[in-house]
Amino acid sequence: MPKNILIINDIPGAGKVAGNISFPILSAALFEVSILPTLILSKNADYDGGNVVRYSMEQGYEDMLDHxxxxxxxxxxxxxxxxxDVHQIHEFHKYYLDNHSxxxxxxxxxxxxxGDHGRLYPGFNEGIPQEISxxxxxxxxxxxxxxxxxxxxGYEFSESMNEDQLVxxxxxxxxxGAENVVLSGIENTEKFGPDQIGFFFYQKDGDCQTIMHRKYHSPFFGTGDIAMSLLIAYHENGLSLKDSLIESGKMLEKCLADTVALERSVQDGIYFEPIxxxxxxxxxxLQN
Structure with a gap:
């Protein structure tokens, strides 16, 4: 019996991030996929300095959950x-708790x-991290x-953390309350060199691993969406979390290599379709 999965994310009409990445990857991974849109945009929010059309879900988001x-x-x-916003997080959490014993x-x-680089993204306030917690x-x-x-x-931010700090x-x-933690975008030039980036994987039993893959020195949008979708795909089809991260890193490398080969603007998105x-x-x- 195939598993069904709900994506809760924004949908950029012509953008290759968020739901527009997760939906095809998880569908290819043989899940039955549904989506709860949190925001609809004409393109990804970083495009053209953020000058994009935004359609707020407002009441529609809550109405879908109620239905x-x-x-x-x-x-x-x-x-x-x-x-x-905070309300969306609260309403989803309520739906999740009310419908699962x-x-x-x-x-x-x-x-x-x-957020990134030590601060919240524009438009977010301190209530967001509190509600996600x-x-x-x-x-x-x-x-x-x-x-x-x-x-x-509330941990003190630093652009460069050693393993003890990451732990x-x-x-x-x-x-x-999280069972497993994957810190993304981890770099350690002294240990892995300047061309590696990856994940710090930590479990509640204290076990930890650093899993690296090739770094491309361009500000690609959507790498996190790809990484999470691939991790879910591999893990929910039987691989351990560690092996799922390794396979996800390999696939992400291929996506970025295929994108770089096109020699086009990063604003055009990651060319992930070949994977x-x-x-x-x-x-x-894996299923057979």
């Missing part, structure tokens, strides 16, 4: 990305999109960058 609750419609897996808590993967109480895996993890925990930071997220067939075939092998 599903009335029909007792639930999902096997949940994955969250961009929330437009303590013995039937479905896996929840959280990408707490809210509450959501963390029921999270199977959370994948923040270091900024987002610091905003959620302390990840443990604070475990203390909030979809290989991903579908790999998932079929």
């Amino acid at each position: 599903w609750a009335r029909k007792q419609l639930t999902f096997d897996i949940y994955t969250t990305g961009y929330f437009a 303590q013995g039937d808590m479905r896996r929840l993967y959280v990408d707490p999109i809210m 509450k959501l963390c109480q029921n999270t199977y895996l959370i994948m923040p960058n270091v900024t987002e993890a610091c905003l959620m925990t 302390e930071l990840a443990q604070l997220l475990i203390d909030q 979809l067939l290989d991903l579908a075939l790999h998932m079929r092998d």
Whole structure:
């Protein structure tokens, strides 16, 4: 029986980020995919200096959740990305708790999109990290960058953290309730060189791993969406979290290499479509 998954994220009409990445990747991974839009845009929010059309979901977001609750419609897996405001986080968390008993808590993967380089993104306030921290109480895996993890925990931000600091930071997220933590965008030039970037994986038993992949020195948009979607695809089809991160890194490298080969603007997005067939075939092998 195929698993069904709900994506909670924004949808950019012509952009290659957020729901427009997660939906095709998770579909190729043989999930039955649904989506709860948090915001609809004409293109990704970073395009043209942020000069894009935005259509707020406002009441529609809550109405969709209420409709599903009335029909007792639930999902096997949940994955969250961009929330437009604190109210959306609260309403989703309420739906999740109201529709899953303590013995039937479905896996929840959280990408707490809210900031970078030590500060919140424009338009966000301090309520966002506080509300995501509450959501963390029921999270199977959370994948923040270091900024987002610091905003959620109050840990002092630094552009460069050693492993002891990463352990302390990840443990604070475990203390909030997350079962597994993946800190993204980790670099360690002394240990891995300047051309490697990756994940710091930490579990509540204290086990930790650093998993690196090739770094491309361009500001690509959507790498986090790809990484989370691939991680879910591999893990929910049987691989361990560590092996899922390794495979995700390989696939992400291929996506970025294919994109660089096109010699086009990063604003045109990551060319991830060539991996979809290989991903579908790999998932079929894992299921058989």
